[in-house]
Amino acid sequence: ETGVTQTPRHLVMGMTNKKSLKCEQHLGHNAMYWYKQSAKKPLELMFVYSLEERVENNSVPSRFSPECPNSSHLFLHLHTLQPEDSALYLCASSRTGDIAYGYTFGSGTRLTVV
Amino acid sequence: RKEVEQDPGPFNVPEGATVAFNCTYSNSASQSFFWYRQDCRKEPKLLMSVYSSGNEDGRFTAQLNRASQYISLLIRDSKLSDSATYLCVVGSYGQNFVFGPGTRLSVLP
Numbered sequence: 515e516t517g518v519t520q521t522p523r524h525l526v527m528g529m530t531n532k533k534s535l536k537c538e539q540h541l542g543h544n545a546m547y548w549y550k551q552s553a554k555k556p557l558e559l560m561f562v563y564s565l566e567e568r569v570e571n572n573s574v575p576s577r578f579s580p581e582c583p584n585s586s587h588l589f590l591h592l593h594t595l596q597p598e599d600s601a602l603y604l605c606a607s608s609r610t611g612d613i614a615y616g617y618t619f620g621s622g623t624r625l626t627v628v
Numbered sequence: 629r630k631e632v633e634q635d636p637g638p639f640n641v642p643e644g645a646t647v648a649f650n651c652t653y654s655n656s657a658s659q660s661f662f663w664y665r666q667d668c669r670k671e672p673k674l675l676m677s678v679y680s681s682g683n684e685d686g687r688f689t690a691q692l693n694r695a696s697q698y699i700s701l702l703i704r705d706s707k708l709s710d711s712a713t714y715l716c717v718v719g720s721y722g723q724n725f726v727f728g729p730g731t732r733l734s735v736l737p
Binding site: 570611614621622 | 659660662664669670671672673674677715717719720721722724725727728729730
């Protein structure tokens with residue numbers, strides 16, 4: 515499989531649930547990102563991992579917890595979410611330091627918190 | 629001033645029309661520029677890179693003006709399938725790519 519793969523595609527969870535989003539890339543990239551996109555809003559950068567080290571955390575609430583076990587995999591662990599966290603969560607990857615190419619995005623996980 | 633700004637839109641144009649979007653960026657040290665397309669409820673996908681000399685891909689033409697720090701995207705002979713949100717993206721060494729807020733295009737029959 516090639517590109518950036520995200521699972522699940524859709525997720526409905528209650529506010530007391532714990533779930534995880536998964537992202538996997540087969541492009542040989544070494545930087546991975548989590549973005550949030552609420553309805554009709556711009557992309558919001560949440561977390562950045564470069565060479566498996568978290569290099570950016572944009573004031574994201576602690577109910578979102580990222581994990582990057584290796585350069586090909588990225589997780590977003592979710593717990594005690596709020597209804598306003600319902601959004602499209604997008605994973606992206608790139609090569610660290612190489613700005614000649616843009617990001618490659620996964621198809622996203624559409625999350626609904628009930 | 630935001631790092632990357634775009635025409636707010638939405639743009640509603642008839643099929644066959646020519647439409648142009650503008651994007652301005654604030655970081656004069658920016659080195660790479662892209663247009664992405666995002667369909668409703670889908671992920672952004674790279675449409676084209678923008679080169680200093682300007683570049684064309686079929687009905688799409690991208691231009692870069694470094695002196696004025698703006699990028700443009702021209703779409704000729706619009707198709708219904710061109711309806712989407714177009715995102716301007718700017719890259720600088722040592723920084724994450726910066727995405728503009730997007731301009732929504734609706735091509736009407």
